[in-house]
Amino acid sequence: MMKNRFLRDFINKRKIEIAIGLVFFIMMIVFIIANPVVFLNYRVYMAVFTTLPILIILSTSMVFVIASGEIDLSFPSIIGISAWAFAIIAKAGVNPFLALIVAIIVGSFCGFLNSLLITNLGLSSLVLTLGMNFLLRGLIMIITGGKGISLAFLRNTEIFSIFTDKIGIFPIQMLWAIGFVMINWFLFYRHKFGGHVCYIGDNLMSAREMGISVNKVMVSTFVLMGASSGFVGVLLCLINNQFWPTTGDGYLLIVLAATFLGGTPTWGGIGTIFGAIMGSLILGFLETGIISSGLTGFYTKFFFGLILILALISHRFAGLNKKGK
Amino acid sequence: MSEKMNFLMEAKGVNKSFGSINALEEVNLEIGYNEIVGLIGDNGAGKSTLIKILTGVHSADSGELYWKGQKLNKLTVSLARDLGIVTVFQDRALSGQHPIWRNIFMGKELTNRWGFTNIRKEKEETLKLMKGMMGFTSSAISPDNIVGSMSGGEQQGVAISRALYFEASLIMLDEPTNGLSLTETQKVFDFVQTIKKKKKSCIFISHNLFHIYPIADRIVIVDRGKIVQNLAKNELTLDELQKRMFEIVGADSFKIKNTN
Numbered sequence: 001m002m003k004n005r006f007l008r009d010f011i012n013k014r015k016i017e018i019a020i021g022l023v024f025f026i027m028m029i030v031f032i033i034a035n036p037v038v039f040l041n042y043r044v045y046m047a048v049f050t051t052l053p054i055l056i057i058l059s060t061s062m063v064f065v066i067a068s069g070e071i072d073l074s075f076p077s078i079i080g081i082s083a084w085a086f087a088i089i090a091k092a093g094v095n096p097f098l099a100l101i102v103a104i105i106v107g108s109f110c111g112f113l114n115s116l117l118i119t120n121l122g123l124s125s126l127v128l129t130l131g132m133n134f135l136l137r138g139l140i141m142i143i144t145g146g147k148g149i150s151l152a153f154l155r156n157t158e159i160f161s162i163f164t165d166k167i168g169i170f171p172i173q174m175l176w177a178i179g180f181v182m183i184n185w186f187l188f189y190r191h192k193f194g195g196h197v198c199y200i201g202d203n204l205m206s207a208r209e210m211g212i213s214v215n216k217v218m219v220s221t222f223v224l225m226g227a228s229s230g231f232v233g234v235l236l237c238l239i240n241n242q243f244w245p246t247t248g249d250g251y252l253l254i255v256l257a258a259t260f261l262g263g264t265p266t267w268g269g270i271g272t273i274f275g276a277i278m279g280s281l282i283l284g285f286l287e288t289g290i291i292s293s294g295l296t297g298f299y300t301k302f303f304f305g306l307i308l309i310l311a312l313i314s315h316r317f318a319g320l321n322k323k324g325k
Numbered sequence: 326m327s328e329k330m331n332f333l334m335e336a337k338g339v340n341k342s343f344g345s346i347n348a349l350e351e352v353n354l355e356i357g358y359n360e361i362v363g364l365i366g367d368n369g370a371g372k373s374t375l376i377k378i379l380t381g382v383h384s385a386d387s388g389e390l391y392w393k394g395q396k397l398n399k400l401t402v403s404l405a406r407d408l409g410i411v412t413v414f415q416d417r418a419l420s421g422q423h424p425i426w427r428n429i430f431m432g433k434e435l436t437n438r439w440g441f442t443n444i445r446k447e448k449e450e451t452l453k454l455m456k457g458m459m460g461f462t463s464s465a466i467s468p469d470n471i472v473g474s475m476s477g478g479e480q481q482g483v484a485i486s487r488a489l490y491f492e493a494s495l496i497m498l499d500e501p502t503n504g505l506s507l508t509e510t511q512k513v514f515d516f517v518q519t520i521k522k523k524k525k526s527c528i529f530i531s532h533n534l535f536h537i538y539p540i541a542d543r544i545v546i547v548d549r550g551k552i553v554q555n556l557a558k559n560e561l562t563l564d565e566l567q568k569r570m571f572e573i574v575g576a577d578s579f580k581i582k583n584t585n
């Protein structure tokens with residue numbers, strides 16, 4: 001009896017998470033049935049785990065920004081500029097760990113700049129970060145003249161083996177992603193910071209009236225997003241052994257899709273870290289699954305779109321609608 | 326010097342405008358120790374704005390604030406809360422998508438020194454508060470209930486209980502009886518009586534004279550950003566007060582006709 005009630009409460013409170021978890025589960029079963037040879041073998045999982053960390057790190061950090069009622073569209077270029085900083089510093093023969101720290105600082109600084117303009121000038125985060133995304137990418141293009149930097153010399157060095165090597169068959173970056181996600185999870189659910197982020201997104205005036213330092217919290221969410229982008233920039237350099245001026249491009253829509261797919265609503269005030277992880281897993285496996293099911297790559301975008309729309313509809317049926325009414 | 330110490334809180338020459346609207350003009354207000362101040366005035370008179378200045382939500386354009394005779398240079402909401410100023414804002418200051426327990430501790434979470442929240446404790450305290458002060462006896466309502474899905478009266482109950490939970494020396498209630506049933510309204514009045522008994526101070530805002538008169542020690546009438554009356558209750562009867570109110574409102578509407 002008691003247990004039943006506990007279970008019912010749990011299901012009620014975690015509807016969205018359960019729904020998105022089920023979607024992932026069913027999708028994987030379909031893939032296994034469609035192509036057991038590929039999907040019952042560990043190789044496909046290890047292949048997906050190579051780049052999945054990028055998506056997970058970015059989408060779980062994005063949860064904070066969106067829950068606070070804002071958005072950040074500039075992170076792809078922040079990844080790019082941090083990656084560039086890492087590449088030139090490492091190339092110059094400086095300790096690559098120092099280069100990593102600089103990259104994270106560069107990323108954080110860009111996030112800080114975003115937040116300053118948003119809080120102090122009251123700019124729209126949507127338009128500002130859109131502009132920032134063009135501006136920073138343009139800056140990278142101007143500085144590099146469109147040329148990449150080879151980082152092949154970092155292969156099998158210490159930094160490589162710590163961040164992007166494999167333990168047996170398992171990509172190490174996945175462990176970093178898990179650690180990162182755990183920090184984000186604790187910050188979001190167990191630290192007052194996560195609460196403050198949500199109160200601001202829910203009702204800005206209420207948050208002010210209850211003494212929450214709105215500006216400080218906003219700065220922190222954008223700096224978190226910037227720092228995550230900086231770290232991802234370095235990971236991408238190490239995974240590809242190369243800096244491209246386009247590094248980070250192409251993550252914009254997929255990261256937002258993973259966050260929304262997971263059940264973090266667009267209107268702010270609430271969010272789900274678990275959902276963002278599930279969203280990332282779904283999108284991460286979808287492409288591989290489609291191709292190995294015998295369909296051409298042309299189908300990928302079609303299914304990305306389809307699953308996003310279906311998820312949105314399912315959120316509505318799971319009771320997710322604006323302002324908890 | 327010692328004169329100032331006679332008041333718990335004091336506002337001197339406060340001005341506040343929003344664009345071209347002068348919400349407050351040269352407002353002086355003293356709140357004594359263990360005094361219930363009834364603030365009354367028409368909609369848009371500036372009552373809420375005054376409360377928001379006294380609680381650090383807005384900063385005044387000019388003027389001074391004193392707390393126990395000490396000048397407050399920069400009053401922020403968190404400083405006000407630390408001083409023991411607790412407020413039930415007119416808009417209730419709730420987060421609609423969050424459960425009751427989170428709303429109770431919003432901005433004043435029970436945390437360890439690293440800022441991690443003690444969720445269990447917060448829920449336990451909320452449950453105690455609900456069973457005691459809020460008077461939610463039904464088991465259908467739990468600390469996990471989402472505030473946005475509760476009735477207006479219940480939401481007001483959450484806002485008031487939150488104010489009660491924290492140790493306060495000055496409690497500000499901005500139209501707390503709005504949207505409440507008769508019994509709920511009576512509960513709010515009882516609560517103001519306990520404030521008085523506990524030797525705390527209170528600012529009670531209403532635009533209903535009959536709500537203010539029985540509980541207030543002093544009655545302050547605000548009209549278009551100015552304090553036009555400030556009298557101890559024993560200086561005038563309800564009838565006289567009603568007449569004054571009518572005079573002010575009547576005179577003002579007359580003025581409007583003339584200037585237009």
Ligand SMILES: Nc1ncnc2c1ncn2[C@@H]1O[C@H](COP(=O)(O)OP(=O)(O)O)[C@@H](O)[C@H]1O
Binds near residue numbers: 343346369372373
């Ligand atoms: N944040 C704000 N921005 C612009 N005008 C405001 C704001 N808050 C209050 N006002 C204006 O100030 C005046 C006083 O409002 P308020 O203090 O809420 O009155 P009351 O609480 O007495 O009904 C009104 O004319 C109102 O429109």
Ligand SMILES: [Mg+2]
Binds near residue numbers: 373415
């Ligand atoms: Mg008001």
